[in-house]
Amino acid sequence: MYKQYLFVCLLLALAICEGGYQNVKIKEFMSQNNEIFTHINEILDAEAGPEYFLWKIESVQQQIVSGINYKMVVDYQKKEDPNQYVQYEIILYDQPWTNTRKVTSLESKNLRVDNKKSNNFKYHGWVDLDAQQFNTKYPQIQALLLSKLIPKFDLEDSTSIMEIQSVKEQFIAGKTYLIFVQLSDGKKYKGTLYENPWSKKMEVVTVELEDEE
Numbered sequence: 001m002y003k004q005y006l007f008v009c010l011l012l013a014l015a016i017c018e019g020g021y022q023n024v025k026i027k028e029f030m031s032q033n034n035e036i037f038t039h040i041n042e043i044l045d046a047e048a049g050p051e052y053f054l055w056k057i058e059s060v061q062q063q064i065v066s067g068i069n070y071k072m073v074v075d076y077q078k079k080e081d082p083n084q085y086v087q088y089e090i091i092l093y094d095q096p097w098t099n100t101r102k103v104t105s106l107e108s109k110n111l112r113v114d115n116k117k118s119n120n121f122k123y124h125g126w127v128d129l130d131a132q133q134f135n136t137k138y139p140q141i142q143a144l145l146l147s148k149l150i151p152k153f154d155l156e157d158s159t160s161i162m163e164i165q166s167v168k169e170q171f172i173a174g175k176t177y178l179i180f181v182q183l184s185d186g187k188k189y190k191g192t193l194y195e196n197p198w199s200k201k202m203e204v205v206t207v208e209l210e211d212e213e
Helices: 002-017 026-032 034-048 119-123 131-137 141-152
Strands: 022-024 052-065 067-078 081-095 100-112 127-129 161-172 174-183 188-196 201-209
Touching (some): 034 052, 127 131, 141 161, 141 201
Antiparallel strands (some): 081 100
């Protein structure tokens, strides 16, 4: 009887483990499965196209089968329209011992977010940083931002950044920073800076005029 009880418990445990999807912490997933994410990122980058860039990982789940199914929900933001997003749900099947890795599902939907009501959506999961320390750590950031701001908004070449007012950080495949600045023209702007420490890549992917509250 006791052995039968153990056998039933084992079957139930296997059913749970091999059944539905289990939530995975994003940072934990990124630190342990960067190769998997890089593969997913390449697929979604190609799907979204050059007009969009990776904005946020909403969720990661995994399902143990004969291998592992990874399900991710990811937001891509349009570079020229910061309130326009494409959200993807992708499932990647991975079986390391047979070198099998393939997408089994890929769905997308367009999201339009009203800028004045979007703070909860846009900044959920972002962490505030010390702006002064950030500026000291990345002294090149002002030049990078101005190289994007000046041509896009037809500013004078002599325009300068008076103050970096605030910085937000998000961990993706590397880090993404939101930098809020005030320029010498009296207006406030924000830029999105992407840093990938593995490839030593750092670039400003979008700049925009910050709406006054």
